[in-house]
Amino acid sequence: RDQAPLASVPTIQGVVPAVWGVAVNPRAHVSAKHRPRDGSPDPSKTGEFITFGDKHVKVWRKDKTSGIWGGKLASFSDTKAFGVNSAVYLPVKGEDREPRVLAGTSDGRLAIFDLRANKLVKLIRAHEDLGRAPSMRKPGLANTKGIRALLLLEEDNMLVTGGADGRVITWALTDDGDDVIGKVDEIVLQSPMGPGAPPPMIRSLAVAVEPEPDVEEPASEMSAGTKSGTDVTAKVGAAEEGNGKKARTGPVKFYVGTDQCDLW
Secondary structure: OOOOOOOOOOOEOOEOOOEEEEEEOOOOOOOHHHOOOOOOOOHHHHOEEEEEEOOEEEEEEEOOOOOOEEEEEOEOOOOOOOOEEEEEEOOOOOOOOOOEEEEEEOOOEEEEEEOOOOEEEEEEEOOOOOOOOOOOOOOOOOOOOOEEEEEEEHHHOEEEEEEOOOEEEEEEEOOOOOOEEEEEEEEEOOOOOOOOOOOOOEEEEEEEEEOOOOOOOOEEEEEEEEOOOOOEEEEEOOOEOOOOOEOOOEEEEEOOEOOOOOEO
Protein backbone atom coordinates (compact mmCIF):
# COMPACT_ATOMS: atom_id res chain seq x y z
CA ARG A 1 0.00 0.00 0.00
CA ASP A 2 2.82 2.40 0.83
CA GLN A 3 4.87 0.98 -2.10
CA ALA A 4 7.79 0.26 0.22
CA PRO A 5 9.55 -3.14 0.05
CA LEU A 6 9.21 -5.37 3.11
CA ALA A 7 12.58 -7.03 2.59
CA SER A 8 15.16 -7.77 -0.08
CA VAL A 9 18.19 -9.98 -0.53
CA PRO A 10 20.87 -9.64 -3.24
CA THR A 11 22.05 -13.26 -3.33
CA ILE A 12 21.53 -16.68 -1.80
CA GLN A 13 24.74 -18.66 -1.48
CA GLY A 14 26.33 -16.35 -4.02
CA VAL A 15 23.55 -16.73 -6.60
CA VAL A 16 20.80 -14.25 -7.40
CA PRO A 17 17.62 -16.13 -6.39
CA ALA A 18 14.60 -16.59 -8.63
CA VAL A 19 11.61 -15.98 -6.37
CA TRP A 20 8.49 -17.54 -7.87
CA GLY A 21 6.03 -16.83 -5.09
CA VAL A 22 5.16 -15.71 -1.57
CA ALA A 23 2.97 -17.33 1.10
CA VAL A 24 1.91 -15.41 4.21
CA ASN A 25 1.34 -17.06 7.58
CA PRO A 26 -2.33 -16.25 8.29
CA ARG A 27 -2.02 -16.96 12.01
CA ALA A 28 1.18 -15.40 13.37
CA HIS A 29 0.69 -12.35 15.61
CA VAL A 30 -2.68 -11.62 14.03
CA SER A 31 -5.82 -10.24 15.66
CA ALA A 32 -9.35 -9.97 14.31
CA LYS A 33 -9.06 -6.23 13.66
CA HIS A 34 -6.05 -6.81 11.42
CA ARG A 35 -7.74 -9.35 9.16
CA PRO A 36 -8.52 -7.75 5.78
CA ARG A 37 -12.02 -8.06 4.41
CA ASP A 38 -10.97 -10.22 1.49
CA GLY A 39 -9.53 -12.79 3.91
CA SER A 40 -5.96 -12.55 2.65
CA PRO A 41 -3.40 -11.97 5.42
CA ASP A 42 -1.19 -8.88 5.50
CA PRO A 43 2.45 -9.83 6.17
CA SER A 44 3.10 -6.50 7.89
CA LYS A 45 0.43 -7.44 10.45
CA THR A 46 0.91 -11.21 10.77
CA GLY A 47 4.68 -10.92 11.18
CA GLU A 48 5.72 -13.88 9.03
CA PHE A 49 5.86 -14.97 5.41
CA ILE A 50 7.93 -17.22 3.18
CA THR A 51 9.42 -16.76 -0.26
CA PHE A 52 10.12 -19.72 -2.51
CA GLY A 53 11.57 -20.44 -5.90
CA ASP A 54 14.68 -21.87 -7.51
CA LYS A 55 16.11 -24.33 -4.96
CA HIS A 56 15.12 -22.36 -1.89
CA VAL A 57 12.48 -21.69 0.75
CA LYS A 58 13.15 -18.71 2.97
CA VAL A 59 11.27 -17.77 6.13
CA TRP A 60 10.89 -14.06 6.89
CA ARG A 61 9.94 -12.82 10.36
CA LYS A 62 9.42 -9.31 11.61
CA ASP A 63 11.21 -8.19 14.76
CA LYS A 64 8.53 -6.94 17.16
CA THR A 65 10.80 -4.23 18.58
CA SER A 66 12.65 -2.84 15.57
CA GLY A 67 10.11 -3.73 12.90
CA ILE A 68 12.95 -5.01 10.68
CA TRP A 69 12.42 -8.15 8.62
CA GLY A 70 14.99 -10.93 8.85
CA GLY A 71 15.16 -13.97 6.57
CA LYS A 72 16.47 -17.47 7.17
CA LEU A 73 16.86 -20.22 4.58
CA ALA A 74 15.11 -23.51 5.29
CA SER A 75 17.28 -26.60 5.13
CA PHE A 76 16.58 -29.37 2.62
CA SER A 77 18.02 -31.81 5.19
CA ASP A 78 19.75 -34.71 3.41
CA THR A 79 17.84 -34.15 0.17
CA LYS A 80 19.28 -32.42 -2.88
CA ALA A 81 17.80 -28.92 -3.18
CA PHE A 82 14.85 -28.66 -5.56
CA GLY A 83 12.73 -25.91 -7.05
CA VAL A 84 9.49 -24.89 -5.31
CA ASN A 85 6.64 -23.75 -7.55
CA SER A 86 3.87 -23.20 -4.99
CA ALA A 87 3.33 -23.22 -1.23
CA VAL A 88 0.66 -22.88 1.47
CA TYR A 89 0.75 -22.76 5.25
CA LEU A 90 -0.81 -25.91 6.69
CA PRO A 91 -3.72 -25.28 9.13
CA VAL A 92 -1.80 -26.54 12.17
CA LYS A 93 -4.08 -26.48 15.21
CA GLY A 94 -2.85 -25.40 18.66
CA GLU A 95 -1.64 -22.01 19.85
CA ASP A 96 1.79 -23.30 20.90
CA ARG A 97 2.42 -25.16 17.64
CA GLU A 98 4.96 -23.84 15.18
CA PRO A 99 3.65 -23.52 11.62
CA ARG A 100 4.35 -25.93 8.81
CA VAL A 101 4.51 -25.15 5.10
CA LEU A 102 3.47 -27.53 2.34
CA ALA A 103 5.18 -26.89 -0.98
CA GLY A 104 4.61 -28.10 -4.53
CA THR A 105 7.95 -28.89 -6.11
CA SER A 106 9.23 -28.58 -9.66
CA ASP A 107 9.70 -32.35 -9.84
CA GLY A 108 6.10 -33.22 -8.94
CA ARG A 109 6.42 -33.96 -5.23
CA LEU A 110 4.82 -32.43 -2.15
CA ALA A 111 7.29 -31.21 0.48
CA ILE A 112 6.54 -30.37 4.11
CA PHE A 113 8.80 -27.90 5.93
CA ASP A 114 8.70 -27.60 9.74
CA LEU A 115 9.36 -23.95 10.55
CA ARG A 116 10.30 -24.67 14.17
CA ALA A 117 13.25 -26.77 13.03
CA ASN A 118 13.42 -24.72 9.80
CA LYS A 119 13.97 -27.80 7.66
CA LEU A 120 12.37 -30.27 5.27
CA VAL A 121 10.68 -33.12 7.16
CA LYS A 122 8.70 -35.02 4.52
CA LEU A 123 8.50 -35.65 0.76
CA ILE A 124 5.43 -37.17 -0.91
CA ARG A 125 5.29 -38.47 -4.46
CA ALA A 126 2.32 -36.74 -6.08
CA HIS A 127 2.27 -35.92 -9.82
CA GLU A 128 3.74 -37.77 -12.78
CA ASP A 129 6.11 -36.81 -15.58
CA LEU A 130 4.41 -37.22 -18.95
CA GLY A 131 7.72 -36.96 -20.79
CA ARG A 132 6.62 -34.00 -22.87
CA ALA A 133 9.24 -31.74 -24.39
CA PRO A 134 9.28 -28.35 -22.64
CA SER A 135 7.78 -25.50 -24.61
CA MET A 136 9.06 -22.73 -22.33
CA ARG A 137 12.72 -22.06 -21.68
CA LYS A 138 12.55 -19.91 -18.58
CA PRO A 139 13.88 -21.50 -15.36
CA GLY A 140 11.25 -23.59 -13.64
CA LEU A 141 8.67 -23.28 -16.40
CA ALA A 142 10.12 -25.99 -18.63
CA ASN A 143 9.57 -28.82 -16.16
CA THR A 144 6.77 -31.22 -17.07
CA LYS A 145 6.23 -32.48 -13.52
CA GLY A 146 5.84 -29.27 -11.55
CA ILE A 147 2.99 -28.63 -9.10
CA ARG A 148 1.94 -25.02 -9.66
CA ALA A 149 -1.50 -25.12 -8.06
CA LEU A 150 -2.23 -25.74 -4.38
CA LEU A 151 -5.66 -25.19 -2.86
CA LEU A 152 -6.30 -25.63 0.88
CA LEU A 153 -9.84 -26.59 1.93
CA GLU A 154 -9.36 -25.96 5.63
CA GLU A 155 -12.95 -26.66 6.68
CA ASP A 156 -12.73 -30.13 5.16
CA ASN A 157 -9.15 -30.83 6.25
CA MET A 158 -8.36 -31.34 2.58
CA LEU A 159 -5.76 -30.22 0.06
CA VAL A 160 -6.14 -30.06 -3.73
CA THR A 161 -3.13 -30.10 -6.05
CA GLY A 162 -2.93 -29.40 -9.77
CA GLY A 163 0.07 -30.51 -11.79
CA ALA A 164 1.65 -30.15 -15.19
CA ASP A 165 0.51 -33.73 -15.82
CA GLY A 166 -3.10 -32.52 -16.13
CA ARG A 167 -4.16 -34.17 -12.88
CA VAL A 168 -6.19 -32.68 -10.05
CA ILE A 169 -5.60 -34.68 -6.87
CA THR A 170 -7.44 -34.38 -3.55
CA TRP A 171 -5.52 -35.20 -0.37
CA ALA A 172 -6.68 -35.76 3.21
CA LEU A 173 -4.93 -33.94 6.06
CA THR A 174 -4.55 -35.12 9.64
CA ASP A 175 -7.05 -33.86 12.22
CA ASP A 176 -4.52 -31.41 13.65
CA GLY A 177 -3.67 -30.18 10.15
CA ASP A 178 0.08 -30.72 10.27
CA ASP A 179 0.53 -33.58 7.80
CA VAL A 180 -0.87 -35.28 4.70
CA ILE A 181 -2.54 -38.65 5.25
CA GLY A 182 -2.87 -39.71 1.65
CA LYS A 183 -4.67 -39.41 -1.67
CA VAL A 184 -8.48 -39.30 -1.66
CA ASP A 185 -9.40 -38.85 -5.32
CA GLU A 186 -7.92 -37.96 -8.69
CA ILE A 187 -9.24 -36.40 -11.90
CA VAL A 188 -7.33 -36.36 -15.19
CA LEU A 189 -8.25 -33.52 -17.54
CA GLN A 190 -8.99 -34.71 -21.07
CA SER A 191 -7.37 -32.95 -24.00
CA PRO A 192 -9.73 -31.32 -26.55
CA MET A 193 -7.42 -32.74 -29.23
CA GLY A 194 -8.86 -36.19 -28.64
CA PRO A 195 -7.73 -39.52 -27.14
CA GLY A 196 -4.00 -40.00 -26.90
CA ALA A 197 -3.20 -36.29 -26.74
CA PRO A 198 -1.53 -35.10 -23.52
CA PRO A 199 -3.78 -33.26 -21.06
CA PRO A 200 -3.37 -29.52 -20.49
CA MET A 201 -0.88 -28.31 -17.91
CA ILE A 202 -2.65 -26.94 -14.83
CA ARG A 203 -1.47 -23.54 -13.67
CA SER A 204 -4.07 -22.44 -11.09
CA LEU A 205 -7.01 -23.70 -9.02
CA ALA A 206 -9.98 -22.01 -7.39
CA VAL A 207 -13.06 -23.51 -5.78
CA ALA A 208 -16.49 -22.03 -5.09
CA VAL A 209 -18.91 -23.82 -2.77
CA GLU A 210 -22.57 -23.37 -3.62
CA PRO A 211 -25.47 -25.20 -1.88
CA GLU A 212 -27.87 -27.17 -4.05
CA PRO A 213 -31.52 -28.06 -3.33
CA ASP A 214 -32.19 -31.44 -1.69
CA VAL A 215 -28.48 -31.99 -1.07
CA GLU A 216 -27.16 -32.10 2.46
CA GLU A 217 -23.59 -31.25 1.52
CA PRO A 218 -22.84 -28.23 -0.70
CA ALA A 219 -21.60 -28.93 -4.19
CA SER A 220 -18.20 -27.71 -5.30
CA GLU A 221 -17.40 -25.78 -8.44
CA MET A 222 -13.73 -25.69 -9.27
CA SER A 223 -11.82 -23.64 -11.81
CA ALA A 224 -8.48 -24.78 -13.17
CA GLY A 225 -6.17 -22.58 -15.21
CA THR A 226 -3.89 -24.36 -17.64
CA LYS A 227 -1.14 -23.51 -20.05
CA SER A 228 -3.06 -24.45 -23.21
CA GLY A 229 -6.48 -23.62 -21.81
CA THR A 230 -9.12 -26.34 -21.92
CA ASP A 231 -12.57 -26.60 -20.38
CA VAL A 232 -13.40 -30.03 -19.05
CA THR A 233 -16.25 -31.12 -16.78
CA ALA A 234 -16.17 -34.06 -14.43
CA LYS A 235 -18.19 -35.43 -11.52
CA VAL A 236 -16.69 -36.63 -8.29
CA GLY A 237 -18.50 -39.17 -6.13
CA ALA A 238 -18.23 -39.59 -2.38
CA ALA A 239 -14.83 -40.78 -1.21
CA GLU A 240 -13.49 -41.85 2.15
CA GLU A 241 -10.70 -39.75 3.59
CA GLY A 242 -7.81 -41.41 5.36
CA ASN A 243 -9.28 -40.36 8.72
CA GLY A 244 -12.66 -41.94 7.96
CA LYS A 245 -14.53 -38.75 7.14
CA LYS A 246 -16.48 -38.21 3.95
CA ALA A 247 -14.95 -35.94 1.35
CA ARG A 248 -17.08 -33.13 -0.03
CA THR A 249 -19.20 -34.39 -2.93
CA GLY A 250 -20.82 -32.74 -5.92
CA PRO A 251 -20.15 -31.71 -9.51
CA VAL A 252 -16.76 -30.21 -10.22
CA LYS A 253 -16.39 -27.98 -13.30
CA PHE A 254 -13.06 -27.01 -14.79
CA TYR A 255 -12.94 -23.82 -16.84
CA VAL A 256 -9.91 -23.09 -18.99
CA GLY A 257 -9.32 -20.55 -21.73
CA THR A 258 -7.41 -21.92 -24.71
CA ASP A 259 -4.41 -20.40 -26.44
CA GLN A 260 -6.66 -19.85 -29.49
CA CYS A 261 -9.11 -17.67 -27.54
CA ASP A 262 -11.62 -20.52 -27.31
CA LEU A 263 -13.66 -21.29 -24.22
CA TRP A 264 -14.56 -24.92 -23.65
